[in-house]
Amino acid sequence: MRIRTELIIFFLIISVVPLSAVVYMSYDYSKEAIRNTVMTNLLGATENSGNAIDNWMDARKDDIRVISRSEFAINMKKDELREYMSAYESEHEGVYEEFFLLDLDGNIVFSTLNRTGNAAQEPYFIEAARGKLYISDVSLSEINGYPEIIVTNPVRKNGSISGILAARVSMENLYRILENIDIGKSGEIFIVNKDGDIIFHSNRSVILHKNINNNFAVNEVTYEKNGINEYVNYKGEKVLGSYYWLPLYRWGLVVEKNIDEAYSGVFNLERRMLSISSFALIAVVLVAVVVSRRITGPIKSLEEGATGLLSGNFKPIPVSSGNEIGKLTKIFDDTALELLEIRKKLEAKIDIANKDLEQKNKELIAANEELKKLDEMKSDIISLVSHELKTPLSSIRISAEYLESEAKNYPQAQKDMLGIIIRNIDRLTRLINDILDLSKIEAGKMELQLERVDIRDIVNAAIENTKLLSLKKNISITADIPGNISQVIGDREKLIIVMNNLVENALKFTADGGSILLSVKEDADSIEVTMKDTGIGIEKDKLEKIFDKFYQVDSTSRRKIGGLGLGLSIAGGIIRAHGSEIHVESEIEKGSTFSFRLKKAGK
Numbered sequence: 001m002r003i004r005t006e007l008i009i010f011f012l013i014i015s016v017v018p019l020s021a022v023v024y025m026s027y028d029y030s031k032e033a034i035r036n037t038v039m040t041n042l043l044g045a046t047e048n049s050g051n052a053i054d055n056w057m058d059a060r061k062d063d064i065r066v067i068s069r070s071e072f073a074i075n076m077k078k079d080e081l082r083e084y085m086s087a088y089e090s091e092h093e094g095v096y097e098e099f100f101l102l103d104l105d106g107n108i109v110f111s112t113l114n115r116t117g118n119a120a121q122e123p124y125f126i127e128a129a130r131g132k133l134y135i136s137d138v139s140l141s142e143i144n145g146y147p148e149i150i151v152t153n154p155v156r157k158n159g160s161i162s163g164i165l166a167a168r169v170s171m172e173n174l175y176r177i178l179e180n181i182d183i184g185k186s187g188e189i190f191i192v193n194k195d196g197d198i199i200f201h202s203n204r205s206v207i208l209h210k211n212i213n214n215n216f217a218v219n220e221v222t223y224e225k226n227g228i229n230e231y232v233n234y235k236g237e238k239v240l241g242s243y244y245w246l247p248l249y250r251w252g253l254v255v256e257k258n259i260d261e262a263y264s265g266v267f268n269l270e271r272r273m274l275s276i277s278s279f280a281l282i283a284v285v286l287v288a289v290v291v292s293r294r295i296t297g298p299i300k301s302l303e304e305g306a307t308g309l310l311s312g313n314f315k316p317i318p319v320s321s322g323n324e325i326g327k328l329t330k331i332f333d334d335t336a337l338e339l340l341e342i343r344k345k346l347e348a349k350i351d352i353a354n355k356d357l358e359q360k361n362k363e364l365i366a367a368n369e370e371l372k373k374l375d376e377m378k379s380d381i382i383s384l385v386s387h388e389l390k391t392p393l394s395s396i397r398i399s400a401e402y403l404e405s406e407a408k409n410y411p412q413a414q415k416d417m418l419g420i421i422i423r424n425i426d427r428l429t430r431l432i433n434d435i436l437d438l439s440k441i442e443a444g445k446m447e448l449q450l451e452r453v454d455i456r457d458i459v460n461a462a463i464e465n466t467k468l469l470s471l472k473k474n475i476s477i478t479a480d481i482p483g484n485i486s487q488v489i490g491d492r493e494k495l496i497i498v499m500n501n502l503v504e505n506a507l508k509f510t511a512d513g514g515s516i517l518l519s520v521k522e523d524a525d526s527i528e529v530t531m532k533d534t535g536i537g538i539e540k541d542k543l544e545k546i547f548d549k550f551y552q553v554d555s556t557s558r559r560k561i562g563g564l565g566l567g568l569s570i571a572g573g574i575i576r577a578h579g580s581e582i583h584v585e586s587e588i589e590k591g592s593t594f595s596f597r598l599k600k601a602g603k
C-alpha cells in the first residue's frame with residue numbers, strides 16, 4: 001500500500017472514530033432530552049385539559065348547589081324561580097338548556113321549558129333522592145339531540161329533602177374550551193366513557209356513536225389507569241398518547257399526537273447530526289489528503305531522484321521545506337552529486353585502465369606470436385636434427401650388427417661391448433623417434449591413418465612387443481577381450497605405440513612376479529580399453545603431471561629405470577588426436593589403472 005493511502009486511512013481512523021463517538025453520544029443524549037420534552041408537553045396538555053374539565057364541572061356543581069339552596073327553590077316560588085334560573089341561563093349562555101324541579105315521587109313540578117312528566121326511574125332522580133349531588137352520564141339530548149349531562153341535587157327544607165333540582169347541561173361549552181387547549185398541530189383530544197364510547201371529540205358526529213374500547217389507551221384509561229405510551233390509535237395511526245382517568249365523572253381523557261410529528265425534533269436532530277458528521281468527514285478527508293500529500297510529496301521526489309540516480313538521469317530535487325524531510329532531501333542531493341562525481345572519476349580511471357589493458361593485450365598477442373614462431377623454429381630444429389641423426393644412427397647399427405655377426409672369435413669383452421653399442425643405438429633410435437613423434441603432436445602435424453581396427457590386434461601386438469621384458473620380470477600379462485567385440489576407428493600403428501607405452505610402463509613400475517590385466521569393454525557407441533597393473537602406484541597429487549613431457553615421478557627407485565618421461569605425453573597426444581582422453585587411477589603400492597575410449601566403427 002502506498003504511504004499516502006496509509007496516511008489517509010490513519011488520519012481517518014484517528015479522527016473519524018472519536019468524532020463518530022462524540023456525535024453518537026450527543027445525538028443519543030439530545031434524542032432522550034427531546035423525547036422527555038415531548039412527553040412532558042403532552043402530559044402538560046392532558047393535565048390542562050383535565051383541569052379545564054374539573055373547573056367547568058365544578059362551576060356546574062356550584063351553580064346547582066347554589067340554586068337548590070335558594071329560597072325560591074325551597075319554597076317553590078315558581079315565578080321567581082323562573083326569573084332566577086333564566087338569569088343563570090343567560091349568564092352562562094348555551095350551558096343550561098333546562099332547569100326543572102321534581103317532587104319526591106319523581107313528578108316534574110316545575111320546568112323552564114314547561115315540561116311535565118315523571119322521572120322516578122331515572123338514576124339522576126334516584127341518586128339525588130338519596131341526598132347526593134349527582135352527575136349523569138353523557139347522553140344525547142331528547143330535546144335537541146346534542147350531547148348533554150343532567151346534574152341533580154336534593155332541595156332541603158328544614159333539614160329534610162323536599163324535592164330535587166335538576167339541570168340539563170349542554171356539553172358544547174366544555175367541548176369548546178377543550179378544543180381551545182393547545183395540543184399542537186397533530187394533536188387530538190377525546191374523552192371516552194367507561195364503556196369506551198366517545199363522549200367528546202372535535203368531530204361531533206362520532207359522539208356516542210363510536211365505541212373504541214379495543215384501543216390501547218382506552219383500555220388502560222377505562223381500567224382507571226393514567227400514563228403515556230406509544231401505540232396504534234383507533235384510526236390505525238402510530239401515536240404518542242397520554243391518558244387520564246377522571247374518577248368523579250368516570251371519563252377517560254386521551255390526548256394523542258402523531259408519532260412522526262411528536263418526534264419531528266428527533267428527526268430534525270438526526271438530519272442535523274448527519275449533515276454535521278458528513279461535513280466533518282469531508283473536512284477530515286480533505287485535511288488528510290492535503291497533509292499526506294505534503295508528507296509524501298517530498299518522499300515521492302526522493303524516490304524519483306533515487307530512480308534517476310540509478311538510471312543515470314539524476315536531477316537535483318528542489319528542497320521545499322526546512323523540516324526533517326527538507327534536510328533529508330538536501331543530504332540526498334549532496335550525496336547524489338558526490339556519487340556522480342565519484343562515478344565520473346571512476347569511469348575516467350576505468351577508461352585509462354582499459355586502454356592500458358588493451359595495449360598490454362596487444363603486446364601479449366605479439367609476444368605470443370613471437371613465442372609461437374620460436375616454438376615452431378624449435379620444433380623444426382628438433383625434427384631436423386633428429387632426422388639428421390636417424391640416418392647416421394642406422395648406418396652405425398648396420399655396421400655394429402655386421403661386426404657382431406663377425407664376432408664369434410672375438411674376445412668376450414669385445415662381444416659384450418658390441419652388445420652394449422647395439423642396445424644403446426636402439427635406445428637412441430627410440431628416443432629420437434619419441435622426440436620426433438612428440439614434436440609432431442605438439443605442432444599439431446600428426447596425421448592419423450584412420451581405418452577400421454580390431455582392438456584385439458592392438459592388444460596382442462603390445463603383448464608381443466613386451467614379451468621379452470615380461471618373461472624376464474616374471475610378470476603375467478592377461479588379455480580379457482569379449483569374442484564378438486566391435487571394431488574401432490583409429491590409426492593402427494599409433495594405437496600400438498599407445499598400448500606399448502602403457503604396457504612398458506606397467507612392466508617398468510611393477511615388481512617381479514606381478515601381473516598386468518588388459519581388458520576391453522564395449523557400450524553403445526564406444527569401446528573402453530583398460531590397462532591395470534599391480535605396480536608401485538602413483539601419488540594422487542602427481543597424477544595430473546605424469547602426462548607432461550619429461551615428467552617423471554621423483555623417486556630414487558624409478559631413477560634406475562630407463563625412460564625420458566615422454567611415453568605418456570606421446571600416448572596422451574595420440575589419444576587426444578583420436579578425440580578422446582587417457583584416464584588414470586592409482587593407489588600407492590597397490591597398482592595403477594590407465595584407460596581410454598575409442599569410437600566404434602559403424603557396421
Ligand code: ADP
Binds near residue numbers: 501506509552562567
Ligand atoms: P617414462 O619414460 O619415465 O616412463 P612416461 O611419460 O611414460 O615416462 O611416464 C612418466 C612417469 O609416470 C614415469 O616416470 C612414472 O613415474 C610414472 N608412471 C607411468 N606409468 C606408471 C605405472 N604404470 N606405474 C607407476 N608409475 C607410472
